[in-house]
Each structure stands twice: as structure tokens, then as C-alpha cells.
Amino acid sequence: MDNMITPIKVQAQSMGKYIQDVWIIALLLVIFQHNTTFSLPFLWIILQIIIAILVQIIFSKTGPNPIIPFIIPTSVLLILFLFHSPFWLFLVGVGISIWRVQVRFLQEQDDQTYESDYFIYYFLVFLAVLFIGFILKLDDFSMTLYGVVISGVVIFVALRLYAVWISTNKQNSAPLFHVVWGFILGLLCIAGVSTGLYLVTPFIRKVLDILLEKVVSIAIIPFLPLLEYLDKLLSKLEIKTPEETERIQSEEPTELEPTELFEGITGSGFPFEIILFALAAIVIILFVRFLLKNKSDTITTKPSVIHYLNKELEDDQEEKQPNSHISIYKVNTSLLREKYKEFEVEASFYAFHRTKSETVREWFLRMKWPVKDEFFQIYEELRYGDVTISSEKAELFLSNLEKIKITFFFEKDV
Template sequence: MATFFKNRFLINLLHIILDILFLFVTFSYIVNYDQLINQYFPFSVLLLIGSSIFIAYSLITRSMKHYLLVIIYLILLFVGIAIFFTHWLITLVTLIFLVWRINSYFQLEAKLFEVNGGYTLLFYLNLVVAIIVTVYKNQDHLLALLLLLFIFQLTIISIGTMVQRLLLSEKPLSKLKKRNALSLLLFGGFFTLGVGLFILTSPLIKSVFIKFFRKILLVISYAVEIIITFIISLLPKEKMQRNLESLKLKLQEDNVLRPEQFVHHETVSFPIVEIFIALLVVGIIVYLMKKRTSELIFEEETTLVSSQTTKSINDSQHPINRSIVEYSISVGEVREQVLALEQLSMKEGQGRKKFESIRDWFERIGLNETEDFFETYEKVRYGDELIPMEMIEQFKKRVKALKDEHFLEPQKNKRGK
């Protein structure tokens, strides 16, 4: 089950990093640069450490203890307000948001981090808007920080998905590298973070970094100007000329028009450039994510077809062996039994709650089961393993016994009375 733990922890780790970075970018709208670096950055690091510890503990114990998460976040609330002097309302809203997000992590059934998910794209959109606002306000220090966050997140997601593919791969060569999979992710993250801190702390490197980005903006502004000029040339010239002259007179009357506005590189209003950049970046991200997803789907379908072909060839050469149930079939068998148990318990007012693990549910309604029972369910619920037929049959017998002993027999006794 080591692969299960590593893969699930990696998915949840990528999610919590994305959530904390999303909050950190949102902080940039509210507080100034000094507060962001000296107060909210160390607080965000502590949030990541505390949340990661809770996620790892929950995966190891296969049980989500909400009171433990509340205790950790209450400590972080005190540390944030008393030591880092963060605003109490911002800190409280941040912790409530993360509690809601962490609860949703354990309901995810995807085997890979959803790089094209709506929340991921929302993060990038938020980051792009923050960068545009920073450029507009001419805040070079904050601009460098946000650009590095953009690069850091792309690096973490790229390395993380690569490591997940490695963990889920069944190739013998890949299995030799699985031990170092998480180490590769941590090395990539710390390396990118180290380069980012070097850029932020070096005035010369940071100025070159910002100037390079501003040159890119200037080139884009020229491209936007050419496009707009071309569009204007397609419109009726006489009508456009009258509209432009009336607009110029209106601006002159309001003392808004300045001579320097007619400089060549400023003929396009900056908001147009900002909107164009935002749409361009978001469009590129959506395209790349969708393309990546289609490649993943194609790879999965190809692997499935090849495995089915190999299985049919082996079946034709050897006697049919029913001792192993295919993963998809075992998922259906086990989940069908648990679903029937949930429906029956719901009628008795003991139904499974939202975001409640099967262990917590059984403990709440007074059902005792062996570790093998829970492992069978969790292997098909979270993992990707072939389940022996004996385990499936034993699981079905135990569920049937639970139905009879805990629900059906008490119902018969009530009717008899």
C-alpha cells in the first residue's frame, strides 16, 4: 500500500499547495508588499506544513479526525495573529476556506492531479489578473514575486504529474525509480523556490528579470496596436474620422487629453493591452491543459486495449483462471455491496454522512470489522490493484452478515414484538 499512500499524498499535496498559493495571490490585493513578505508569507508556509502533516496522518491512519484539524488550525490562528501580526479576519477566513478544501480532498477519486480542472484554471486567472494589476500600479517588487509564483506553480504541477505517472506505471523499469519519486518532486520544488528567492534578494537579477518582462509587454502592446489599427482600417473611414474628431474635442474640453498621449508606443490604452494579455495567457493555458488531458486519455485507452489484447491471447493459450478479478470488475462488486449497505442503513437513520470514511461510519454506528475488510474496500476505492477473487467473496459475505445482524434481524424482532 506504499504506492497508494505516496500517490494519494501527492495528489492532496498538489491541491493544498495550489490552495495556499491561491490565497497568497489574493492577499496581494489586500495588503502591501512588506506585509505580504514579512507577515503572510511565513504564515502561508506554516499553513502548508500543518496541512501536510494532517493529510499524511489521515492517509496513514485511513481516518480523518476533524478535531485534530481544528486543533492545528487554532494553533496557527494564534501564531498568525500573535507572532506574525496577520489581520484576524483575513486569517480566520483563510483557515475556514482551507478546512472546506481539505474535506473535499478525501472525496476525490481521480488517480492523477487534474491539471485542467476548473479550480486550477481559476488560480491561473487570479494570478494573471494580479500580475496585470501590479504592472498597472508599477509595483516592481510584487511583480517579480507574482511572476516567480507563476513559474513555481507550473514547475510543481509538471513534476508532480510526472511523478504520479511514475508511481502508477506498471513497467519494471519504472518500479525501480518509485522509491525516489517524492524526492524528485521535493527537489524540483525546493530548487525552483531557491532560484526564486535568489532573484528576489538580488537587486541586479531582479531588475533584469522585471525589465525582461516589461519588454515582453511592450512587444505585445505593439502587436495589439497593429491589430487594432488593422480593424479600424476596415471600418468606414468618414464615420470613424468624425467620431475620432468629436472624441478629441470632448477630451480637450475636459482637459483630459495630454500631448504625450500621442506618443507611438502609448497610442493603445493600457487596459486593452491588459485584457489582451489576460485572454492570451488564459487561452494558452486552457489549450495546453486540454491537449494534455486528451493525451492522457489516449494513453489510458491504448494501455487498456493492449492489456485486453494480451489477456485474450493468454486466455486462448492457457486455461481460464478466475482467481483474479479485473480492477474495474472488483470496483463494481465491492462498491455495489457498500452502496446496498448504505441504502439499508439510511432507512434506519444510520446512513453514511457526507465526507465520512467507511471506518468512521462503522465506528459511529457500532459496527466492528477486521483490517482486511477495510483494506479490501480502500484498495478499490483509492488504489489501483488487482483483487483476488477470495477477497471479493469474503467481502461480500461480511457485508451480507452485517446486513443480517445489524439491520434485518432487529427489524424482524421489532415486527415480532
């Protein structure tokens, strides 16, 4: 048992994953926002939060039930008809809701403290909806889209923070009240900075436009004689039609001003800047994830075995193990300290509390957990500092913890 799993942690994971799905679908519904008398994306979010709360309450009372996903969404989404929703929208909403409730509440979920690809999918859907909106020339969709995106990011960060707080040892974490106030204070700071940037941005953009205009004006000076020559040449051409033989008088040749050329290039209303910034952000996120996934010499542990992700080290270990019992591999003690902290948390869950005044040796003797002195020597090595120890010591330390769990924790469950 690597992590202590509690009912509230499982509920937080299911609820969080379901809310993430709801917000991605709300982005797509921005395209159909005028199909109801109230803005459809926000109406969808409100109804889905009601569905999630009802499913959570019922499942906490009755346990998982495959009938509930068909009853609750169908009943709650009938409210759509009060806002003049078309029948096809009701059917699609019910189908999606039933599907996601079954996937999120009736199946085991990944811990929300782990990294996921949610944000990448979220911004890809945002860019797709933004592009479709401009292509179809939808009316007043930008503010609704940005509102859904910003609220989705806030909700995701709040759920992630709550999931991390649940998974943290309460003796070493701040109270939930402080976490909530810290989160609200952070939102207020971000809102204040964003408002300031919004007020200052027009002035900064105007200055940048003037500077860019001057740069283009200077850069185009060497080409002005050529442009003037082409302009005069084109003005002397005669344009004739079968019905007319008279020469069409052209206007007097005018010089091509660099500022007019620049304004013609930059006068488009298409949001190139937003799309470019969003694409750059996605590229950076993908690059960072690629670096994190391809770190060398990374190890993951289970209670009784250490897996080396570096294939060359693993093969080399198999070759040298028959000839020698001395390991050349080292394990970072920070990893073992985390495993020991998880052991203490799990022990407190089974009422094997360690008092603040007693040492680890005294605690183990009081609990009558049979371990050798070498176990405590290893504990002293990994207690302080980011150092390394041999893999044999690491395996011995983890195996002793696992034996205690099997012998005392599991038997107490029975």
C-alpha cells in the same frame, strides 16, 4: 478495480490538491501583502505547508478524524499574530483552512494524473489580481505576484510528476532520485533561458520600437497635409472670455511630427502586453481542451464492459446485435495492453509475481488460473503493434482478467 490504490498514492493526491488550493488563495492575498510585517502571501504558503504536513502525519497514524481540521489550522495560524496580522485576517485564514482540509483530506480525490481545470483558474485569478493591483495603484505588488505565480507553477509540475511516478509500474519507471534530478536540471535550464531572454529583451524591444516608429512615420505621410491644414486652421481661431476682448495670440503653427504622435500613443505604463499574452495563452489552452474533449470515436473501458462514447455506434450496435453475433466494431489493442499491465502490477501487489524468464502462458499455468487457449491467442494479437481487434475478443480478454481478480485477488484479501 481499475487502478491499484495504495495509501501513499491517496496521501499524494490529497496533499497535491490542498497545495493547489493554497497557492490560488496566496494569489488573492497579494492585494493584502502589507497587512503583516512579513510578505503575507509567502507567510501564508509556509504556514499552510506546515498545516498540510501535520494533518498528513496525524491522519496516517490515527486515520481520518473530523476534529483534526478544526484543531491544527487554528493552532498553526496563531503564528500570524506574531507578524502583526489583523484579527479579521486570522478568522478568514482559519475558516478557509478548515474548509479545504475537510474537502481535500476527508473526501476522495480525483487522481492527479488526470487533466484538470486548475491552470485555467490559476491564470484567471492571476489576471484578476494584476488588474486590481493596477486599478488600485498598489505599491510593489508585481514582484510578489510574479514570485507566487512562478513558484506555484513549479510546485504544481513537481506534484504532478510525483503523482505520475507513484502510479507507474516501478519495474518500468526510473528511480525517484533520477526523476528529482531531472526535474531540477529542467528548472535550471528554464531559469538559464529565462535569464538570457531577460538580458536580451531590452535590446530586441528597442529595435522593434524603432522599426514600428519608422513604419508609423511612413504610414502617416499621406495624412500630413491634412494635419498641417487642421493645425493652421485651429491656430487662427480666437478664444475670448467675458472679461477680455483682446485676441489671444496663438503660438506659431508647428508641424505635427509622427514620432511625437507615436510616443504619445505608446507612452502608457499599463501592462497591455502581459494581459494580452496571458489572455492568448488561456484561449489556446481552452481551445486545446475543447479539441481533446470532442475527439470522435473515443472509448473508455471497465473490466467487463466497453462503453462507446460515439452515440451513433452504440445505437447501431444495439440494432444489429440480435441478428448477428459478429461485431463490426474494433478496439485499439493499446488500450487492452494498458489493462493487462495494470493486471500484472496488481498481481505483484498480491504476491503473484511473474518472473522475467517465464511467458504469460507459463505464468498462468503456474498460478493455476483457469483460462482457455483463446485468451493467450488474443494476448499474442495485442502484444505487438498499434492494431485493432474485434470487441468480442476484447470483452473476452477483459472478462477473464476480471474473473481472476475476483476469484484469487479478492479471496486473498479476505
